[in-house]
Every structure is written in structure tokens, then in C-alpha cells.
Amino acid sequence: MDLILFYVFGAVAVVASLFVVGQRHPMYSVLLLIVSFGGLAGLYILLEAPFVAVTQIIIYAGAIMVLFLFTVMLLNPHRDDEGVPPAASLWGPSGGPGPLRIGALLSVLLVAELGWALSRIQTTPFDEAPADIQSVREIGRRLFTDYAFAFEATSLLILVAMVGAVILARKPPRGLQ
Amino acid sequence: MLTLNHYLLLSAVLFAIGTSGVFLRRNLITMLLSIEIMLNAVNLLFVAAGREWVSRIEPPSLALDGQIIVFFVMTVAAAEAAVGLAIVIALFRHRETLSPDAFTALKW
Numbered sequence: 001m002d003l004i005l006f007y008v009f010g011a012v013a014v015v016a017s018l019f020v021v022g023q024r025h026p027m028y029s030v031l032l033l034i035v036s037f038g039g040l041a042g043l044y045i046l047l048e049a050p051f052v053a054v055t056q057i058i059i060y061a062g063a064i065m066v067l068f069l070f071t072v073m074l075l076n077p078h079r080d081d082e083g084v085p086p087a088a089s090l091w092g093p094s095g096g097p098g099p100l101r102i103g104a105l106l107s108v109l110l111v112a113e114l115g116w117a118l119s120r121i122q123t124t125p126f127d128e129a130p131a132d133i134q135s136v137r138e139i140g141r142r143l144f145t146d147y148a149f150a151f152e153a154t155s156l157l158i159l160v161a162m163v164g165a166v167i168l169a170r171k172p173p174r175g176l177q
Numbered sequence: 178m179l180t181l182n183h184y185l186l187l188s189a190v191l192f193a194i195g196t197s198g199v200f201l202r203r204n205l206i207t208m209l210l211s212i213e214i215m216l217n218a219v220n221l222l223f224v225a226a227g228r229e230w231v232s233r234i235e236p237p238s239l240a241l242d243g244q245i246i247v248f249f250v251m252t253v254a255a256a257e258a259a260v261g262l263a264i265v266i267a268l269f270r271h272r273e274t275l276s277p278d279a280f281t282a283l284k285w
Contacts, residue, residue, distance in 0.1 A: 049224050052220075158256060
């Protein structure tokens with residue numbers, strides 16, 4: 001049962017991610033990425049991490065992807081991939097410029113190498129999980145004790161990112177142009 | 178039965194999709210989305226590794242580290258998306274295009 005669910009969710013995530021990369025309009029890419037995140041949330045539930053699954057939906061699909069959607073709508077970029085001939089942007093027979101094909105080749109090589117390496121190790125099925133692995137309370141306790149410093153540093157990072165985004169995206173003053 | 182190997186391989190495939198997206202696409206927004214795919218592949222790996230280690234370390238709650246790291250990755254991803262999209266907006270204002278090939282001012 002777990003195996004079937006794993007393949008279903010994994011297939012959703014992989015196929016949606018493939019379409020994200022293959023899609024020509026950024027709007028569809030963003031929407032398909034939300035589908036992919038939904039598949040990943042299902043995988044997190046299979047891994048008995050329901051809290052991560054919920055945050056994946058709320059923060060990633062709910063907040064970050066809305067940020068992307070706003071940008072896509074704001075810029076309204078109809079003319080994506082302008083300089084590249086249509087067929088050459090993905091696997092075209094004429095191919096893109098050299099670096100594109102080398103990059104794709106490198107990523108395929110990465111998968112082949114990892115698949116080869118993984119086929120040589122033996123892993124056992126997951127053991128029965130104790131109840132406190134799922135506990136949101138335990139996660140919160142660790143977050144505010146052992147990881148308190150990292151947590152506070154994160155708040156600083158968010159503040160810096162917020163100020164930086166506002167400064168970067170505002171219209172430059174007249175004198176600078 | 179599900180093993181860690183399944184998740185390792187799925188994570189590798191997702192990461193490679195993200196990598197090839199960054200290399201193949203000539204669109205700044207799609208490249209940022211590909212980076213998000215890569216971050217999620219790594220997140221999946223963290224959670225799967227935490228699940229694998231549940232019964233091997235004492236106390237088992239230490240295996241929650243995998244899930245806690247995921248939260249930090251998510252916040253970093255949010256910050257990265259905010260700053261990256263702000264840069265994209267600023268660049269679009271200058272050149273009216275999203276192709277990274279148009280921005281060569283720093284190229285030697």
C-alpha cells in the first residue's frame with residue numbers, strides 16, 4: 001500500500017516538475033510547481049512527518065508560489081525564451097548553444113551516477129516509528145531549545161531579505177538614472 | 178517495501194530535473210522555479226534520512242533534526258525567492274526582457 005502511494009505521489013512530483021521545466025509560459029510553470037509540491041506533501045505524510053507536509057502546503061504552495069505568481073502577473077512576460085529558437089530550448093535536434101547541452105548532459109550523468117551508486121548499497125525497510133517522531137510538540141520544543149539560536153538568526157535573515165527586496169524592487173530615484 | 182533507497186533515487190531525479198531546468202531554460206523566473214525544485218529535492222532527502230534514523234539513535238526524538246532542518250531550508254527559500262524576484266523585477270525594468278543572455282554588463 002505504501003509502495004503504491006509512494007509511486008503515485010512520486011510520479012506526480014516528477015511529472016509536474018518535468019512540465020515546469022518544459023513549459024514555455026512562466027504562469028503554467030508556477031501552477032504546475034504547486035502540483036509538484038502537493039505530491040511532495042503526500043510523500044512527507046508517507047514519511048510520517050505530517051507537520052512538514054502541512055508547512056509545505058501552507059508556506060511553499062501558499063506563500064512562496066503566490067509571490068512568484070504576483071511577479072509573473074506584474075511583469076506579464078509574453079516573450080520568454082526570445083533569443084532561443086523554439087525547438088532548441090529543450091532537446092532540439094539542432095540543439096541550443098553548447099553550454100546548454102553540456103549542462104543537460106551533466107545533470108543526466110548525475111542521475112546515472114547516483115542510480116549506479118544507490119543500486120550497490122542495501123537498505124532495509126523503514127522500522128516502526130515511535131509516536132514522538134510525529135509529535136508537533138517535540139518539534140516545537142527542539143526548535144526553541146536546541147535550535148533557538150538558528151531560529152533567531154532566521155528571523156534576522158527574513159528581516160534582511162524583506163528590506164533588501166523592498167530596496168531592490170522600488171523605482172530608482174530620478175537622479176540615479 | 179519502502180526503503181531509504183526509493184527516496185534517495187526520487188530525490189536525485191528531482192534534483193537533476195531542477196539542475197537541467199537551470200541550465201536549459203533561458204527565462205529568469207523559470208530558473209528560479211528550478212532552484213525551488215532542487216531545494217525541495219533536498220528537503221525530501223532530509224525528512225527521509227530522519228525517518229531512517231528513528232530507530233538507530235537514542236533518544237529517537239533526535240531523528241526530528243531532519244524535519245527541523247527542513248523548516249530552516251524553507252525560510253531560506255522564502256528569503257531567496259523574495260530577493261531573487263526583486264532582482265528580476267529590477268532587471269526587467271532596465272531591459273524589458275527576462276532572458277539572462279540580455280544581462281551581460283558584468284561579462285568580461
